[in-house]
Amino acid sequence: MSHTAHIRSHRKPRPQSASKLALRAGVAGGVLSTIAVAGSAGPANAEPVTETIEMPALTLETPALATAVARSAEASQLAALDAELQSQENAAAVKAAKAAKKAKAEAVRKAEAEKKAEEAARAETRASRSSERTTLSASKSAVSAPSGSVGTVISFLKAQLGDAYVMGATGPNAWDCSSLVQAAYRQVGVDLPRVSQDQSTAGTQVSLDNLQVGDILYWGGAGSAYHTGVYIGDGQYLDAANPGKGVVIQDLSGYPASGAVRVL
Structure with missing residues (x-):
C-alpha cells in the first residue's frame, strides 16, 4: 500500500x-x-x-441562459442606439448655438447700421435748417429799400419776414398784425394806435385803386377792422398773417383788402 x-x-x-x-x-x-x-x-x-x-x-445551453444572452444583446443594442441619439442631439445643439450666435451678430450689425443712418439723417436735417436760417437772415439784410421814410418802413417790415405770428406779441421775433404795423411806423417817428380797429382810422382814407407804397391796408369796416397790413407795391402787401404763415408777403388778388389809410 x-x-x-x-x-x-x-x-x-x-x-x-x-x-x-x-x-x-x-x-x-x-x-x-x-x-x-x-x-x-x-x-x-x-x-x-x-x-x-x-x-x-x-x-x-439552458433556456434561462439563452434568455439572458438575448436580453444582454438587446440591452447592448439599446445602449448603442441611445449613444447615437445623444450624439445626434449634441451635434444639433452645437449647430443651433452657432446659428443663434450668427443671427445675433447680424441683428447687432443691422441695429448699428440703422442707428448710424438715423444719426446721419438728423445731422443732415440740422444742417439744412441752419442753411435755411442763414439764407433767410441774408435775405433780410440784403433787402433793397425805397428812399425816404417810406423806404425805412418797408425795410423794417421785410427784415421781419419769417418771424412767428403770436397773438398779443410785440417783437422782436414774434408779432401780431397790428403790433408789426405799429413797430414799422415807429421807425420814422409815427406813433400809431396798438389795435387794428384804431389803425384803420388813423390816417387819410384812400381808394384801393390809388394805393401807394407804405399805405396801411385793413380788412373789415373802418373803425371795426380785424386785420391790418402794409402795401409794398406791385399788388402785394406784407403782414403778420396768422400762426400758420407768420410774417409773409401776399398778393391782394388772393385776399382783397376792405380799405386803406395813408399816414406818410
Missing part, C-alpha cells in the same frame, strides 16, 4: 456547472439501465443480452 493512500488531498473540489452535472447524470443513468437489463436476462451461463438505449441529445 502506498504511504500516501490515507493522506487526503488538500485541493478543494471544483464546482461543476449545471449543464455538466446534467450530462454526467444522464450518462450514469444510461449505464445503470444497461447493467440492470443484463442482470435480469437469465442464468449465468446464458448468452448475455445487451440493449442499446438511445439517449436524448444534450445541449450545453
Whole structure:
C-alpha cells in the first residue's frame, strides 16, 4: 500500500456547472439501465443480452441562459442606439448655438447700421435748417429799400419776414398784425394806435385803386377792422398773417383788402 493512500488531498473540489452535472447524470443513468437489463436476462451461463438505449441529445445551453444572452444583446443594442441619439442631439445643439450666435451678430450689425443712418439723417436735417436760417437772415439784410421814410418802413417790415405770428406779441421775433404795423411806423417817428380797429382810422382814407407804397391796408369796416397790413407795391402787401404763415408777403388778388389809410 502506498504511504500516501490515507493522506487526503488538500485541493478543494471544483464546482461543476449545471449543464455538466446534467450530462454526467444522464450518462450514469444510461449505464445503470444497461447493467440492470443484463442482470435480469437469465442464468449465468446464458448468452448475455445487451440493449442499446438511445439517449436524448444534450445541449450545453439552458433556456434561462439563452434568455439572458438575448436580453444582454438587446440591452447592448439599446445602449448603442441611445449613444447615437445623444450624439445626434449634441451635434444639433452645437449647430443651433452657432446659428443663434450668427443671427445675433447680424441683428447687432443691422441695429448699428440703422442707428448710424438715423444719426446721419438728423445731422443732415440740422444742417439744412441752419442753411435755411442763414439764407433767410441774408435775405433780410440784403433787402433793397425805397428812399425816404417810406423806404425805412418797408425795410423794417421785410427784415421781419419769417418771424412767428403770436397773438398779443410785440417783437422782436414774434408779432401780431397790428403790433408789426405799429413797430414799422415807429421807425420814422409815427406813433400809431396798438389795435387794428384804431389803425384803420388813423390816417387819410384812400381808394384801393390809388394805393401807394407804405399805405396801411385793413380788412373789415373802418373803425371795426380785424386785420391790418402794409402795401409794398406791385399788388402785394406784407403782414403778420396768422400762426400758420407768420410774417409773409401776399398778393391782394388772393385776399382783397376792405380799405386803406395813408399816414406818410
